Amino acid sequence: MQLGAMMSDEVVHTFGFTIYFVFALMFTWASHIQRTNPGAGWWALSISSAFFARLLYFALLSTGDTRLIITAYAIFIVLEKPLMLTGIVRFLNLQITTRWFWLIAGMAELWLAIAWVANVGGFARIAGYSLVNTSLLACAAWLIFKHHNVVPGVSLRVATLACLALAVHWLTAPVFIQLYPTWATTGFALGAMLTLAQYLSLLTAVLSLFQKRLLESEARALDMAFLDPLTGLNNQRYMTTLFDQALLLATRPHHIVAIFYIDLDNFKPVNDQAGHAIGDEVLKAMAQRLKDCTRSTDICARVGGDEFVVIGTQFTQEFQVDEMARKLLEHVLLPIEAGGYTFQLGASIGISLYPEHGHSLTELVQCADKAMYHIKHHGKSGFAVYQGDAALGLREA
Structure with a gap:
């Protein structure tokens, strides 16, 4: 039974960090396209942070040290959130400061350090950084929903729903794990699927915005080719x-x-x-x-x-x-x-x-x-x- 649970964890986290790695490559590629929105670069960093969280979790499973595994995982998962939010601010060109995201995330990282030193129990440790993840994901959902018209199509609406679902997931996960310890593997799988939906919709938004700018540039080029620049008449x-x-x-x-x-x-x-x-x-x-x-x-x-x-x-x-x-x-x-x-x-x-x-x-x-x-x-x-x-x-x- 214990071996079966171990194998399930290995499968779930292998799937997770493989998918995250692919998305990290795709966002990195998108960020290097000329005139691409700067949000793509930040999302490459945020999904890379999630990738390292899953990779460390998988690599440390063999140690059997639950406290070490959860702490290492949580450090990178918390880091992912301000990186993602900074990407949202840059992508939507919002005139707001991002230091509050980093301050909240820093408090969560401090809590993880205190929990490690003081040997705080599992539920309290998980609940502490889960609340931070919930609040930052809810903030991300609100920002995206408020400015979803920036990009044509439904990609940002899907991102809003994915962020909300992840916020609810992080809010309820500690309770479910406390009541049903075997639910942890299911929770990790569900989190991976929601994160996949979140970053897939964000990547679609990047490509949609790139396509929009490409079409606008093409239209301007056609205007320059076929219209008289002074009078606006046909040439x-x-x-x-x-x-x-x-x-x-x-x-x-x-x-x-x-x-x-x-x-x-x-x-x-x-x-x-x-x-x-x-x-x-x-x-x-x-x-x-x-x-x-x-x-x-x-x-x-x-x-x-x-x-x-x-x-x-x-x-x-x-x-x-x-x-x-x-x-x-x-x-x-x-x-x-x-x-x-x-x-x-x-x-x-x-x-x-x-x-x-x-x-x-x-x-x-x-x-x-x-x-x-x-x-x-x-x-x-x-x-x-x-x-x-x-x-x-x-x-x-």
Whole structure:
């Protein structure tokens, strides 16, 4: 019977320290990933402390010295709690001090030393540090629950439940062991399973937060690749990608796609008079105006210093193209106030139509550009539809 109990203890603690060792490696690996939350490093230390507690317990079983076994085990188990709580504070980026966790844990370690010297009985010795473990685990559960929305998903909710369950386990374990000594092995197995759930959920939280930051970085990289950093409009690269989607709309019966090539008139004096910083503010204001007078199915892009392209979709009649051009021109002609200055700009707008003037964006932009230069050379602040190199006509000025 005694040998069977010994074998059960060996199996339970072998399982325990093996699992803890694996988690210590995983948290250590996670902590070395660039830009990983610092909580992972502290949890690598805390689970390592639990690993050494189980390893020492297993290694000292053969001595048969219960007082030595429990004290060595308890020293590292108590150390685990402030390490874990410090990890929670760092992971959640909480503005609270961690010295109270270490002070409480230090009191428990002092109690273990006193119990060793004074040869305090088993129940009192276990109850002393069990109460500390209970209080620190309850604090961990509260902190995680209060800030569980920091990480998407349910990982922190699971961690909250695991911490609460462990707190209850540590609170009741001394009583159960006192009443039913053979329950100790079962208690160790239950504690190992709850600790496994706790650290598995914390590891999931680390990886979830890492994934969230990775996706955000990817989104920012895509914005930098496809959006103009000054105005927030699409850039030329992204405009080319979106044009293919615009053509899908043009394949519907009687739908027309129009390219509006817009070059601001009288913009150079803005930079010369007020400086490039004010010029940038004017460009941002113009970009916002273009967005305000276009529809959600249209595409606005900045393709040069003061040059913009609007791809208008879902036109059913050519007169609607003229109305759109007139609307764009009216918005551009409105006075702009920036940096204490008031500016009156204009715009030369060249227009090309798909499929009448080309089947690729490059061809259509070239035709619209030629129409725009026709306006530039004939008084500015107007719009024209491309009508061929030989007979380019002015529809409206």
